[in-house]
Amino acid sequence: MSDTIVSVSGLHKAFGKLEVLKGIDLEVRRGQVVCIIGPSGSGKSTLLRCVNLLEEPNQGSITVNGFEVTDPDIDIDRARRGIGMVFQSFNLFSHLSVLDNLTIAQRKVLRRDKAEAEKVALENLRKVGLTGKERSLPTQLSGGQQQRVAIARALSMDPDVMLFDEPTSALDPELVGDVLAVMRQLARDGMTMLVVTHEMQFAREVADVVLFMDGGIVVEQGPPSQVIGDPRHERTQTFLSRVLNPAHVEE
Numbered sequence: 001m002s003d004t005i006v007s008v009s010g011l012h013k014a015f016g017k018l019e020v021l022k023g024i025d026l027e028v029r030r031g032q033v034v035c036i037i038g039p040s041g042s043g044k045s046t047l048l049r050c051v052n053l054l055e056e057p058n059q060g061s062i063t064v065n066g067f068e069v070t071d072p073d074i075d076i077d078r079a080r081r082g083i084g085m086v087f088q089s090f091n092l093f094s095h096l097s098v099l100d101n102l103t104i105a106q107r108k109v110l111r112r113d114k115a116e117a118e119k120v121a122l123e124n125l126r127k128v129g130l131t132g133k134e135r136s137l138p139t140q141l142s143g144g145q146q147q148r149v150a151i152a153r154a155l156s157m158d159p160d161v162m163l164f165d166e167p168t169s170a171l172d173p174e175l176v177g178d179v180l181a182v183m184r185q186l187a188r189d190g191m192t193m194l195v196v197t198h199e200m201q202f203a204r205e206v207a208d209v210v211l212f213m214d215g216g217i218v219v220e221q222g223p224p225s226q227v228i229g230d231p232r233h234e235r236t237q238t239f240l241s242r243v244l245n246p247a248h249v250e251e
């Protein structure tokens with residue numbers, strides 16, 4: 001089995017005349033955590049959305065676990081099956097219990113029977129520290145708990161890779177830690193993860209590789225000790241000095 005789970009090559013994406021991705025190359029290997037950092041509007045979310053087939057690239061190829069997802073003839077549902085996605089907004093069904101949120105796609109897409117789907121759901125709720133919340137409605141939970149339900153839902157589909165798009169950005173500061181703790185544990189358990197984040201401490205401590213994106217290109221990539229600890233490019237240095245010293249106002 002190949003060691004490469006996600007491979008992106010020469011990816012271009014434009015919205016009308018706005019070129020958002022200008023030739024992205026990226027590789028995520030089995031068990032790696034790759035964090036993407038960069039200023040607002042640099043194309044980070046668009047990149048993840050292309051990998052998850054929510055956007056159609058204009059040029060380039062994307063392979064997930066050996067499956068060419070940019071092949072125009074593919075069955076999109078089949079191609080997405082190996083990809084778990086966690087968004088900034090949790091996207092849970094508000095009228096369904098936590099348990100039903102976790103079982104609905106398992107039953108429809110993976111054709112698991114009710115008992116099997118519930119067993120998988122309960123195991124994943126345990127992993128995210130929410131045992132006992134299976135009968136709750138999402139609205140009865142805090143934002144951090146809802147995001148952990150969203151993570152458990154993605155895990156219940158047995159993904160080859162988990163994509164996270166700023167999973168803590170919509171949370172009150174005191175709830176961020178619980179979600180990051182779950183993500184740290186997933187990383188320790190060997191989950192392959194591609195994470196767009198503004199949490200530099202998380203990227204520094206958990207990532208195997210950090211990519212700095214700016215203006216639709218990957219400016220710099222490498223281990224966090226290099227990209228965050230000792231960046232080579234001026235654009236990376238400027239970005240990091242802003243996010244690591246938010247009180248600093250430039251003249």
Ligand SMILES: Nc1ncnc2c1ncn2[C@@H]1O[C@H](COP(=O)(O)OP(=O)(O)OP(=O)(O)O)[C@@H](O)[C@H]1O
Nearest residue numbers: 015018020038039040041042043044045046047166
């Ligand atoms: N569906 C769309 N239609 C038109 N423009 C879009 C669309 N999606 C994204 N864009 C534009 O593409 C650019 C990159 O957006 P993207 O969300 O990928 O950036 P980002 O790096 O994730 O930013 P942020 O950190 O603010 O989420 C932005 O200028 C955005 O307005």
